[in-house]
Amino acid sequence: MLDMLKRYKKVFLVLAIPYAVVLFALTYRIDYRISTPGDLSPIADFFELEGEQTFPQENPFYSVYVMSVDRPTTFQYLLGRVFPSLSVGELPPSREHISDRANFESGQVARRSSLSSSLIASLQREGYEVDYEVRTVLYLIYDYAEHDGLRIGDHVKRINGDENVFDAAQDAPCGAESEFEILRDDELRTYTARKLERDDACTFGFVLREEEVITDIEIPYTVKESLIGGPSGGLMQALYVYNAITETDLSAGYTIAGTGTIDRTGQVGTVGGVREKVITANRRGVDIFFVPHSEARPHNYNTAVATKEEFGFAMDIVGVETLTDAVNHLLSLQGGKDDE
C-alpha cells in the first residue's frame, strides 16, 4: 500500500485538492435556513377521543409537517438554490441562541397547548362543558440565559413573589437574581435566574406564554407521544375533534389536510412553511387544503395559492379565518367526492 502511495504520489496530491473541496462543501455549515417538504400526519396519531359520545371517522384529518434545516452545509445550500421545492432563506434572528433541544422542547409545549385549544374550541362550539385554567409556562430558554435549573414547560407561578408574572418579569431588576416559583410534576420548586443586558435590552433570555390546561372535560381523551411539535396543527385537530363528536362525517370521502394555529375561541392563526406544506399535501394526494386567511393577514393564503399556481396543483386551497369557516366549507361538500 505504501509502495502504491509512493508510486502514485503526484496523482494522490492532485486528487487531494478536489477531495478537500468536496469534504468542505459537505461539512461546512453556513447561516441560512432551508425549508423542505415533509409529510402528512394523521391527527389520530396525536390524540384520541374516547367515550360513547364520539362517532367513528371514515377518513382521518391530516396536519402537515415540514422540515427546516438550520445552518445547512454548503452542498445543501447549493441544492436548495437548484431545486424549486426547497426554499432558502436567511437564518431568522429568532432562531439564534436556541439549541436544537430547546427548539424541540418548545415545539412540544406548543403542540400540547394547541391540543387543549382545539379541544376547548370544538367541544364548546357544540355545547359541551370544558373546564380549564390558563397558566403561564416557560416556552423557550435561550442558550445565554443564566439560571439554576429552570426547564421549558415549567408552570411559572410567581416571579419575586408576584403572581402577575409578565409584569414581574418586566419589572425585575437588571443584573440581579430573581426568584422563580414554578410548578413541575405537581411539585412547587424555587429557582433563581438573572436578568442580563443584551442587545440594548435587559432580559432573562426566556419566553413566557399562556396556555390552557384542561381540568375537567365531558369527553375523555388520550394524548399520544409524537416527535412532531409546534402549534400549526391546531385547526386540523379542532376539525378532527368536531368530526368525532358530530354524527355527520365531515370528510365525505375527501382527503383533507391543512395548517393553522387555533385559539380557544376558534380563531385560526397564521403559520410558517406554507409553501412546503402545500407541496407536501399535493405529493400525498390531498383534495382539500385549509390555510389561514383573514383580511388583516392574507399572506399564508396568498402563498398557498401562488404555490398551487406555480406547480399547477389540482387540489383546492381553502382560506379560513375561524373553525366555523372550515366546518361550513366541509358541510357544503356533503354530497361527497363520489357525487362530483
Add this chain to the structure above:
Amino acid sequence: MSAKSLASGFLFSTLIVLPFFLVVINLGFLFVHLLTLFAVVFVFLLALWGFLTIVFFYKTLSTYNNSTKTPLSRMMWQDGLILAFIIFTVGIVVALRLLPAL
C-alpha cells in the same frame, strides 16, 4: 503486521466512502420523502465500507508477505463479500425497524 494492515485497510476504505456517506446524509435531511431510499443506500455504503476494508487489509498484508499472495487474494474477495453481505443484511433489518419510528 496484521494490525498495521488492518489500520491501512480501514484508512483507505474510509477515505473512499466518506464523501459518499456525507452526500447521503446531506440529501437525507433535504428530501425526507426519499428517506427509505437513502437508508438503503446508506446501508449499501456501510457494506461497501466493510468490503473495501477487507480488500485493502489483504492487499497491504500481501505486500508484506509475497509468498502468500495467491491464497490471500482469494481470501480477500471471499471474506470481503461475506462481511459485506452480513453488514448489508443486518443493516437492512435494523433500518426497516427504525424507519417507521422516524
